[in-house]
Amino acid sequence: MFSKKNISALEAQKKAMWISYAPMIFQSAKSMINLGILDAIKDSGDEGMTVDEVVKKVSLTKYGIRVLLHAGLGAEIVYLEGDKYFLTTTGHFLLSKQIAANININFVHDVCYQGMFHLEDSIVNGKPEGLKELGDWPTVYDGLSELPDHIKKSWLDLDHYFSDISYPKAFKVLNKNSFKSILDLGGNTGKFSRFLLDNTKDAVITIGDLPGQIKMAKAEFERMEYSTERIRFQPINILDDAQDLKGEFDIVWMSQFLDCFHDDDIYKILMKCKKVVKPGGSIYIQDAFWDRQRFETSAFSLQQFSLYFTAIANGRSQMYDYKTFEEIIHKAGLEVVEITDNLGISNSLLKVKIKE
Structure with a gap:
């Protein structure tokens, strides 16, 4: 390829x-x-x-x-x-809905198009210079809950399209081992947490994310009339050195989350995750790696999508190749013990353990 x-x-x-x-x-x-x-x-x-x-x-x-x-x-x-x-x-x-062309087009048009005018400056300055076309925030994630409705919809439609379709297969992998507690880090609007509520009887699910995203998640649970007896919320800026994750979990789950961060930040996040995994527990990372795709078209799409992170999202992240990602995992004292490819459209699921 x-x-x-x-x-x-x-x-x-x-x-x-x-x-x-x-x-x-x-x-x-x-x-x-x-x-x-x-x-x-x-x-x-x-x-x-x-x-x-x-x-x-x-x-x-x-x-x-x-x-x-x-x-x-x-x-x-x-x-x-x-x-x-x-x-x-x-x-x-x-x-065709088969390739979600209209979802991609709306995302590029509403979220990326004007911001891409500033791509060159973003590369030179190392920050998302195109984000100012959407609002005055340090990253798009800080302002996601405040985006105009049509732009927010285009962002969420793309995010959910690529994640939602992978949930059933990913859950089968998670369910190979019993778990009672799971941290959905970067839980966004709580879609995966609601999936877990529907498919487990007694697991307690904690959503960890920025305060704005937690607010959106709570609103969705209320709108959809979900019981939150088994749901916990943990507002956190995961990049703030003064803020640590709280609790202990059988599973720390991160779906399409770590690609939103620079190599150095991924290392910091993994180090924080290590502290809250119970002995024998696992970290599961679901993400799309362009060099693990079945088709060149998928790899091409992911490579171009990286430019959104550069110019708009945060100026520091990308859709990674697996080799680069694995090096960060090893640096954090972790190891990949299982990989499940081809989940949904383009995702791989990594089962990660603390090195003995």
Whole structure:
């Protein structure tokens, strides 16, 4: 994967042009989705649609339809036979829930797009210079609960899409050994904790996260009328040296959490986790590593997603390769004793123990 590839000069030239015009391709594709143009052409099936037929279907100007469809031809989203347009396979995938294309598009547009203008400054300065496009916080996590509703929705939709689908398989791994207490560190809105409530009888679950996220989690439990008899809440800024985790747990669970931190911060977090794991207990880390993906497309997506962390989230984290991550685990006096790959869309689950 990602070894040197020999492609023709014409193919390389085309790829360079794609990169040059990528923001325009993105916005034209998003517009064709939002305005119903791609859906209209998809619904036409084998008949296809002329520009005039699309105009009647979506009630937009002929000029607007034409300029978008012409852009879609070059982007290989639609193709033309005679005077009729049809969806390409790429066009179908953009509308498919199978790859969550619209979730990705909304996340990039609402959360990342303007902030990416500041990527170069973020690299040079080592901080998320693009975050100011969303608000005045040190990291996006400090302001997550305060984001405008549509931006918060796009952020949570992406986060939940990639985590939720992995929960059933991950739970089977956790459930190999009995546990009575679990710390859901970075629990966010409490989705995994609610899953645990639904699938365990007596386990006590503690959600640890920033105060703003704890507030969101409590609101979700109340909104969904969940009993919180087996739920505990532990507000904490895990990066604050003056704040330590409290309690003892059979399992410390972190899902799509540690990729939100720099190497040095992951080490600090793991050291804090070690202190609250009961003897014989385990730390479970669910995350997506680009070098453990089945398909190159998944790896590509994760590599590009890292830039969101750089420019917007915190300026210091990324979607890691497994080798780098494993080195941090070993440095913290821990070892990976079991790996389960291909959970959900792209996650791996690491079972981590304290070195004897």
